Amino acid sequence: MNFRSKALKFCNIAGLPVLEPFVRLAAGEDPKEQMAGIAKFLLLPIFTVCIFIGLWSMAARTVVTGSAQLPGPKATFDAGVELFQMHFAQKEADLAMRQKKLGSAIQAMAKARVLEQAATNASGNKKTELLVTAMAYKQEAVRAANFVPSSAPTFVDQIITSLKTVFFGFAIATLIAVPLGVLCGMSPWFNAALTPFIQVFKPVSPLAWLPLAGLIIIWAYTGSDPATNWFEKAFLISAVTVSLCSLWPTLVNTTLGVASVDKDYMNVAKVLKLSWSQQLFKIILPASLPLMFAGLRISLGVGWMVLIAADMLAQNPGLGKFVWDEFQNGSSQTFARIAFSVIIIGLIGLLLDRIMICLRNLVSFGNPSPAG
Amino acid sequence: MNAIISPTTTMSRTDAEARVIHTESSAPKPMMTLRNVSKGYGSGATRNEVLKGINMNLRDGEFLAVVGFSGSGKTTLTQLLAGLIRPDSGEITMNEEVVTGPSPDRGLVFQNYSLLPWLTVRGNIALSVDRVFRHWSRAQRHEHVDKFIEMVGLTHAVHRRPHELSGGMRQRVSLARTLAMKPKVLLLDEPLSALDALTRSVMQDEILKIWEEERQTCLMITNDVDEAILVADRIVPLNPGPSANLGPAFTVELDRPRNKTELNHNERFKQLRNAVTNYLVAVRQKSRRDEAAQSTQVRIDRPNISPKDLSLSGRTQL
Known part of the structure; x- marks a missing residue:
């Protein structure tokens, strides 16, 4: 099976008639005939979407109450961009936070190592004290490593x-x-x-x-442990x-x-x-x-x-x-x-x-x- | 006219070529026998008898053709033979055993192919082979499927699905699927009626060729008299329904292998074709007349008028 029939089959199965005229054009079929397909599946929808956006902005200027206004296409688009920017900013902040926490976890771990090392050389009360402190550092390190940012979902x-x-x-x-x-x-x-x-x-x-x-x-x-x-x-x-x-x-x-x-x-x-x-x-x-x-x-x-x-x-x-x-x-x-x-x-x-x-x-x- | 043209009278001149042989005693042992089989649908007032009092022998190794007009119960007859439906009365036996249900021993080729659209050519044939020969090894079954795909000449299309095949190719797959089960009896239910005339003629030759190789007991239902004469050893007309029964058998005494082009000039062929066709037309006319006589509807006298010539050429004279 050649490229053309394979691609056409794909368009048919994937439910994408938009692509069909382009495939046929690429295969060297009559451009005039294919323009009809492009006009029908691509240009016409683009045209109607443009009309819709026009009507929408007109409506946005008309529908105004005391406290609010119907958002126009521009405002909506800006809000969308902002939402995504907020998302990425949040993720970046979360990542920075996690890295900071990981750094402190490594530091705490290192401190615990040092203390443990010291404990092997020490004896008696001193040794217990050192080990307890080391344990505390270790716990801190685990907490920091398992840190999950608690920011609101974007x-x-x-x-x-x-x-x-x-x-x-x-x-x-x-x-x-x-x-x-x-x-x-x-x-x-x-x-x-x-x-x-x-x-x-x-x-x-x-x-x-x-x-x-x-x-x-x-x-x-009821009665089950939420954890x-x-x-x-x-x-x-x-x-x-x-x-x-x-x-x-x-x-x-x-x-x-x-x-x-x-x-x-x-x-x-x-x-x-x-x-x-x-x-x-x-x-x-x-x-x-x-x-x-x-x-x-x-x-x-x-x-x-x-x-x-x-x-x-x-x-x-x-x-x-x-x-x-x-x-x-x-x-x-x-x-x-x-x-x-x-x-x-x-x-x-x-x-x-x-x-x-x-x-x-x-x-x-x-x-x-x-x-x- | 109450006496229909019986084959014996029409055939009197050609008695040597085609005889009524349902009384013949020296026939080989029958493979399948139908004794007084009747089948109808519905009950009470709406009961519709499709077949009534069918008696038939299908002999070992013969090719029998049942010819009838559409609506005469041909499909019901094949379904009875295949065991897909049970007769209301009478019995169907195969090798002395009563047929109680369908079995791979009686391979049925369907009129509309009924290939499974989600399986490839190989998949469709393998479905029946894997089922019927499940004790064989995988390699053996694979080889068996290949053999039958080759027999019907579809080796190039093994991986295609039915919707990518032409009507003739589909029927070949259907035929291969049934033949691959190695049935004792091959039942063909109008296998070629959905094909165009050219493909049909090619497929007739194909079926004939395969049959001559395998010499399998075969029953073909058809509405084409030429086709029946071309392939069959015996032809049994199915009288029109309701309450259809079988007419007397015609023996086709034409040498094999048969060639369609040559047959067209063969006197025996022509006479036999006329005999069968005349018989069928006569029974149908009789059945229509009977029906008209039975019907209680008021007869409407048609006015005795005929069309007048209104063509322009006639008018220019005015």
């Missing part, structure tokens, strides 16, 4: 925490929804038994789940809320995928007399992967949306809490920062969606879905 830290939470919640949801969906798809009876729950719980908002999830987590954590817990309570509450909301699309789609496996594939399995597990792993699961991944894609999207609300309410560190805290502290930067986080939340959502489309296309042979 914007980037919040993004990372949010991503961790959403992936953890999404993983729980997948681990529950896929096996249940396979069972539902294989057995109409099992499906009928679960249908009432699916139908009733599917439309429930995350805000309604949250207090219940919180109650269960708090119950599970030995794997996860923070707030993290778990957020993650569980995300799972409860993102469970359903995967469950429903997996059920559909498994139930609608081509009858001919099942006939192949029957003629070969495949065992139950062989049927499941060699025929049913591969055949239902495309629909399953379509469900996972929706699930991840829902999860990311729900997470922001859950973070706000559960006070779990993350983008939701960042937005909420900014809103509460009410500085002059508040609204610009919130606007910037809105854009970042959207971009991350877009990225997650692209990843899921790509995975879906990788498992649906000869039938990649357009990147909608």
Whole structure:
């Protein structure tokens, strides 16, 4: 296979039709024809984004209350730059702090060595005294070496925490929804038994789940030592809320995928007399992967949306809490920062969606879905 | 007209070439036997009898073609033979044993290939080989798969997936997958009906060539009379449904190996083709007439009118 068809296949599977005209141009295809593609996938979106920014700045000049103003594109961008600068400054300060602490740890260790050396030559009370002092220095050194800067999480830290939470919640949801969906798809009876729950719980908002999830987590954590817990309570509450909301699309789609496996594939399995597990792993699961991944894609999207609300309410560190805290502290930067986080939340959502489309296309042979 | 044209009457002149042989006694031992098999779907008022009272012998080593119009229950018949569905009454036996379910002994080639899209050509064939010959060594199975990929001429496409193959190539993979199981009986369910005419003709030769090498007991369902005559030893017409049953068999006494171009000028071939086609058309007309007679709908008399010439050339005269 040559470069051109490989690159085109990549564009198709990765869900990046933007790149297709450029690949074709590079391969020496008719530039006129490709300009249409470039205009459609690149120039037109750029044009509409420009119009949006124009409208936005006009709105920013109009929407002004006594105390605040809708942040314009410039203010939002500046706030974003500032947030990232703050992040890097903070990290640098933390690093300097750690290095300083490490230096003092080495010094303390050296002092302890010297004292110990002296203790071997001394005797009696003097020796004990020296050893005790050496021990104190050593402890200090360990404390300094294990120092963790206790600075407030920066914007980037919040993004990372949010991503961790959403992936953890999404993983729980997948681990529950896929096996249940396979069972539902294989057995109409099992499906009928679960249908009432699916139908009733599917439309429930995350805000309604949250207090219940919180109650269960708090119950599970009563009496346990906070130091030995794997996860923070707030993290778990957020993650569980995300799972409860993102469970359903995967469950429903997996059920559909498994139930609608081509009858001919099942006939192949029957003629070969495949065992139950062989049927499941060699025929049913591969055949239902495309629909399953379509469900996972929706699930991840829902999860990311729900997470922001859950973070706000559960006070779990993350983008939701960042937005909420900014809103509460009410500085002059508040609204610009919130606007910037809105854009970042959207971009991350877009990225997650692209990843899921790509995975879906990788498992649906000869039938990649357009990147909608 | 209540008497349909029976093959014996139409064939009277060509009796020596093609005879009705369902009464023949010197036939070799049957491999598969269908005794009074019926199958229908639904129940009560909506019950629809697809096949009724099917009696058939599939002899060891013969190539039998079942020819019928679409909708006459051809696919139901193959599914019954493969054991994918059970008959409502009657019994199907293979080597004196009643067929109770599908088995690799009866290899089925599906009409729409039903290749698994996530497996490569090799993967699709290996799936059945690994299952049927699981006691073999890995190297043995690999070699076996290679042999059959080569047999259908797809060595260059081993690593392609079905969506990267043409229709003809897909059917070759499907054929190789089934042949590689070394089934005792090969069941072909309209294997070529989804292909274009040119590919179809190539694939007919291919199937014929493979069959001549292997001399495997084979049953092919088709709607193409020419195709049936080209490949088969015997042709059994399937009368149109509902409640379809089999018509009398025609023996194809043409020398092998057969060549399509030569056959087109062969008198025996032409006569046999006419006989089978006439029989099929006649049964269908009878079945339609029966249906019309049974239907309780009010008959609508059509007005006796015919179109008038409105072409421009006629008008210029005015």
